[in-house]
Amino acid sequence: MSSALTDLFPHPIVQAPMAGGVSVPHLVAAVSEAGGLGFLAAGYKTADGMYQEIKQVRGLTGRPFGVNLFMPQPEYADPASVEVYANQLAGEAAWYETELGDPDSGRDDGYDAKLAVLLDNPVPVVSFHFGCPSREVLDSLARAGTLTLVTATTAEEALAVQRAGAAAVIAQGVEAGGHQGSHRDVPEADGSGVGLLSLLAQVRETVTIPIVAAGGIMRGGQIAAALAAGASAAQLGTAFLATPESGAHALHKQALTNPLFVRTELTRAFSGRPARGLVNRFLREHGPYAPAAYPQVHHLAAPLRKAAARAGDAQGMALWAGQGHRMARELSAGGLVEVLVDELDAAARALSRHAGGGAGR
Template sequence: MSSALTDLCRYPIVQAPMAGGASCPGLAAAVSDAGGLGFLAAGYKTADGMYQEINQIRRLTPRPFGVNLFMPQPRTVDPGAVDVYRHQLAGETSWYETPLGDADCGSDDGYEAKLAILRDDPVPVVSFTFGCPTAAVLSAFAEAGTFTVVTVTTPEEARAAERAGADALCVQGVEAGGHQGTHRDDPATDGAGIGLLALVALIRETVELPLIATGGLMRGTQIAAVRAAGADAAQLGTAFLVCPESGAHSLHKQAMTNPLFARTELTRAFSGRPARGLVNRFMREHGPYAPAAYPQVHHLTSGLRKAAAKAGDAQGMSLWAGQGHRMAREMPAGRLVEVLVAETESARAALTTPEDAR
């Protein structure tokens, strides 16, 4: 593990920032306390809401932690396509007895206000998803002593983040649960993502920055594999989603290992951006018609998803999950870190030949 990451966490295990409630202060603090790096997801929160949760984490742990921000999205969405999808969802509004949300309630996720808070009251780590911040933003964080991480999904994105001044990269393979962190949302590339092992190797030969690998990782053997491929650390989301400290809905946690939800797919059905989740009724019925319109579709379906959760109907919820979801283990987050560390060390020892050991 690189010296920079070693200063932040004892073990090369990062808890993924899962927006929507799963990555709550309790989960982040438990992971950091156990020697990993916990993350708070600031996506979909107000700037003040983010600040309040940062203070909660500080009260829960003295250890370093991170905050993840969504990059503002360009206003290139076709309003007509959103209106068509609105009509497509008419049956859902009747079924759940709730109206659709306002698709035009903002596309920057309070980015500038969140930046201002994090510059004025720095946290140890800030990561970015859905794009790369400007060199000026990254430089300001460097001056404040904040370690910055940019999520990338291709070697080209990795080069751009290195040029901008990122301290490290979160390399996201197509296996990852939740949203794909592509810097451009191009429908022509849907389904063309690169698998994690290949992507880590490609990016390792492209840049010199520390790499945090993420995408479907659930076991220490997989962590050992991505580290052997060139990663300095591993980031896990779905593995921590089922922990008792996670803020994920109980139906979401149960679905991870429910035989009814046998596989995952990338879909735009819930948010308008490619995201991997468990295949359910909503995804099957609406995925083929969802436009490339993020965050407009996210705002549109927000009320429906909440109503489905309140009704106890997992078939109408966004059940984000990585490809390894069936290997989820329900245990306290700190214990999971311990198990993953032991599994990783065992796997790495098994890969060491007698000649290497000498």
């Protein structure tokens, strides 16, 4: 399905923006050079840090790429619950010989400053996570020549994205690794997310703008299924996390296929917002007690995550991963795009043969 978005890149493959140092410029450029759409993650960076990475990508490729922003979060967390969780994490801080972070380090992630940079120095695509921007913001980016995408986890959220004027919506199934991009963090909805194929069907019946499918996709055949279900492209994160170009910690990459980590789970343990990661000690011990408090818990636990990584302790790290993590492959980013395209083509040919055979009977 051709659209202004998919006309930017030859193959219907989008590399998911993975914050925390994973979506580095070399990964983004490699994916774009291979014919996909690479994405920088501006989350947890300063506006200048984001701009410097944009310049690096432009120095590595002349092809289109995107930048992802986190939406500012409303002030709804209970301070007392954050304090209780901080007391619970005190033992972790002592174990890793570090201090807990300041939970009040900010809720807006430098959103306005980053928007100003992107309006002054437009990039081809900008996406948003954790909410939907105003029509004014989306229109201003459109006037700058930027296509906009917004993550949605329900058909209702997708409709809000369309009404706000985004060029496309990212339909994120519950299988996806990392943070769920729900527009409102409702604790009573924990674990009730919709699977990708069901979500695609619902969103396709609700909106007319192009859809990018996200959630547990690791193979070209899955991309073909998403396209057949009405998506214009597929977004893959965990599959690219394992590539040598990604900035993920070596232990994180190894954990994807390590038999020690057998499953994933949605947890608030590391950030205060539901995010899917490999089940390790930290997630098991603290997940049941983590409050709905993002980004306060993220700031609080950040030094612990860094200390665990320095210590080489995967049991204390945030090992974000989608449900298809065991299917990760040791391929370069460009090589992965090529293999996915080959698998997609093979799946499309098989589907065509099946359809043709059915018509002849």
